Amino acid sequence: MRQIVLDTETTGLDPRSGHRIIEVACIEMENRRLTGRHLHKYTNPEREIDAGAQAVHGISLEFLADKPKFADIVDEFLEFINGAELIIHNAPFDIGFLNAELRRLDxxxxETVCNGVIDTLRMAKDLHPGKRNSLDALCERYEIDNSSRTLHGALLDTELLADVFLAMTRGQNSLMIEPDSAPRPQLGADGVVRQRKPLIVRRAAPDEIAEHERVLQVIDKESKGACIWLPKTEVAA
Known part of the structure; x- marks a missing residue:
């Protein structure tokens, strides 16, 4: 299973008003593990950057003056995401900007290049209705260190989003995947892989285990012995 965690930064909020992408970052996961492969590009938008947008990401037009245009990186970008499932926080925003850039280039x-899109914002709203579900809020909720995120940056945000996504979907691990025996590699904002801190494991207390067993017995009784979570005693032939 190949997945790409993706984020962009832009000159403004609406591609229909001519706003453009100025940064795109993608990091690769295979079978829920970071591979260390990533794509990170700044692009010259050939237009001004809104003051509000620059206050969020801190990227200036002067910094982008010598950077390639989106047309110069489009082939590399499409090749990197080809056939993968995309994981994006507030996917309609990023997909809208990417498709606007692609339309300009015919x-x-x-959506026709990748193998589906997961919107982690929509997922978070379903899991935590009525709560704040920004990337910072999710990092706090899942105890993910985001202290280095003073400004929005596409590469750092993809790394944090990968951690958030794995935390939100931890119960969906395939039975074919062995549990992690060591911390996963972590891609820093500078693109260098560094070791992650070990995940915190909270084990059930004895009273919680006892209550769990009691509930299973109730389910088994109500379903006339059809509870699939209780071990069944084999009947001798």
């Missing part, structure tokens, strides 16, 4: 939409 290229096919992102």
């Amino acid at each position: 290229r096919v939409p992102v």
Whole structure:
């Protein structure tokens, strides 16, 4: 299973008003593990950056003056995401900007290149209705260190989002995947892989285990012995 965690930074909020992508970052996961492969590009938008947007990401037009245009990196970008499932926080925003850039170049939409899109913002709202579900709020909720995130940056945000996504979907691990025996590699903002801190494991207390067993017995009784979570005693032939 190949997945790409993706984020962009832009000159403003609406591609229909001519706003452009100025940064795109993708990091690769295979079978829920970071591979260390990533794509990170700054692009010259050929237009001004809104003051509000620059206050969020801190990227200036002067910094982007010598950077390639999106047309110069589009082939590398499409090749990197080809066939993968995309994981994006507030996916309609990023997909809207990417497709606007691709339309300018007469290229096919992102959805026809990748193998589906997961919107972690939509997922978080379903899991935590009525709560704040920004990336910072999710990092706090899942105890993920985001202290280095003073400004929005596409590469750092993809790394944090990968941690958030894995935390939100921890119960969905395939039975074919062995449990992690060591910390996963972590991609820093500078693109260097560093070791992650070990995950915190909270084990059930004896009273919680006893209550769990009691509930299973109730389910088994109500379902006339059809509870699939209780071990069954084999009947001798």
